[in-house]
Amino acid sequence: MFGVLRGMGITFKNFVASYFLPRKPNSLETGGMVTLQYPEERLPEKERFRNFPFLIYDTKPDDLRCVACDICAKECPPKCIYIVRDNDEQGRPLKKPKVFDIDFTVCMNCGICEEACPFDAIFMDHEFEVGGPERQQSLVYHMDQLLKPATHFAKIRPTDHVAIEEKRRKEAEKKRAAAQAQPKPPEAKPPQA
């Protein structure tokens, strides 16, 4: 009998204590779970949180960083990325995608596309409220829906943004230095598919 009573004492203690818990969206401070009124109140987003990928552009949507190299599409474990390279009028391949689709019904949020991308063009977003009126077409996101500015990235992941900007600046400097040292660079070959 004593064991049951002791257990009841513990539940009673917890019941009373639950009225004095600080209502903060932090499990460590509140000592566990606390109910938040979700759409109005939200948990703070962790910086490394990853959900679905997005494509990044620097200033305007036309000069996106993606060069349609197809690496992310090849590395994607569930193969949810579909890329078609753009051509110019003469039919020569351009360094940008014509079609860039991601099937969010297939994507499993692993973040391998972000890791594999050599141009820092695709990143995992914090957006998790993704929905559609039906199950197929509305969840295949096209390029115009996936494109987001670099300022968005700077907002959601400030630490990574600083590191990546630093890295890109260094690369650009190196390129400029190489261009100065060698005034006539050889014609750049289009990257192999």
Place this chain on the structure above:
Amino acid sequence: MSPADAKSKLEAKFPGIQIQIINNALLMKPEDLIRVVQFLKDSPEFKMNYLSNITAVDYVEYLESVYHLYSIENPPHSTAGPIVLKVRVPRDNPKIPSLVPVFRGAEFQEREAYDMMGIVYEGHPDLRRIFMWEGFEGFPLRKDYTPEDADVLEWEDVEWLEKHGVKVPEEYKQFARQLKDAGKEARAQKPTEKEI
């Protein structure tokens, strides 16, 4: 214990047994498997009384069943493992004696290997498919297995759909009939190396 030691000890115990060392594993004939495992389990020298893992591998020319044995006795027995045993059988007649009489732990793992690779473990008390459903054809983990193309309707699918009152478009029907007349099934195309 190194595989070479284990090999020499087994050869001393069973004269005439054929054992090869491949990748630190002992390759033996299927008919020797049970007595070797029983000996490894009971002999005070080995005490390999814990069958950790059974799996099968398809090497295209033959199928191979792999056994990892460890010991649950105190050290030094427990740290001596694993002793890896291998048995090779031809693809068209893959039969290996079952280890269930020696180790109960082989029961589900052998069923899994049978389900996925089609190795028949003779003497298994209940050798049925474990993950795939009854009536499933083929063995999915064999290298020559191609899955059914779920996007293409076959003639049986058309019949089933029409019986249940679904109207099937004429072009699908025609294609299904063509498949049936040609005696083919809709199989998914494996992606070519270039696509990957």
Place this chain on the structure above:
Amino acid sequence: MIDEPVLHDTDTLEVNLGPQHPSTHGVFRMNVKLEGETIVSLKPIMGYLHRNHEQIAENMSYLGSMPYTDRLDYFNSMSNNFGYALAVEKLANIEVPERAQYIRVIMAELTRLVNHVSVIGFLLNDLGAFFTPILYAFREREKILDIFEEIAGSRMMCNYLRFGGLKLDLPPSVLDRIKKIVQGFPKFLDEFEGLLTKNEILCMRCQNVGILPYDLAVSASITGPMARASGVNYDIRKIDGYSIYNRLKFRVPLGKVGDVYDRYMIRILEMRQSVWILEQVLKEIPEGPIINPKMAAFAKAPRNFKPPKGEAYGRVEAPKGELGFYLVSDGTPQPWRYHVRAPSFINLTVLEDLCIGHKVADAIIILGSIDIVLGEVDH
């Protein structure tokens, strides 16, 4: 006057428990034959969640399978990552830097806390203590999952380990928070035990139910807390001493009877040992690189990673038992063969032996005490 009792002819009744049944922890079916309410035969039927994990992995680069291993035992994605990384490191002979080893052990032990604390909660749910113990357990679990989210980006599908190290270093100040959790954990365990351990109802329902004898446990390849509850002194952390476990001090708790109560108690004791391990690791964690520089080069091109021809079997002590990965490489970017030794799948071998002679309600708690996750059982 009392009527003479009429003797009816009784038949055995065949009942399907599951696959859609809350007590089966997923889509698991038990085909039970009953004599009255006593079980005379029980056949587990699985495969409802089968997705041929092994075939998917054989058509994928080595790294590509890493996020899929998260989905095996979705409670313990860090341990699954650990097992897979260990197998690949054995296959390709990769060294792991010191700091990465320490962080891996921290993650593995935190995962063990998450798993054990929630499995006890679910076991109590099966017993009828509806949701009070599990919510207490989930309060602790929540703290740890928040840490996982902060480190790896996801609460459950962590995908954090890489071959030869880790994906990212720990963010600043997270170690302090882990320390705080570890410090508070024994207090929580005391409270949890006060709620449960001596509870008469729990004792009556669990003691001498579903006894797993030592010999059967060894012969049926049972591993993990379930085997140790039957007195099998086998902990791969001790035996193999993989990663840095050979340098750490901890004890392996063992049960005597092997019933459901022992399995509950072993998990509590193992959590106390995990806390001890965490305290040691957190004290000694060194600075340094988190990934082998040779492997860091493959981060941008996982398909260039081609282990040499050969085979390897890597195993870890996952919270549910021995989790092993058997890999055969043919020198290409994809494994020729990838096999998972799923602990909760093999632990189910003895389910029938444990349940025969008990009542239906006992079968539910025996299943709960085996601790299965269907993602792993059906892989």
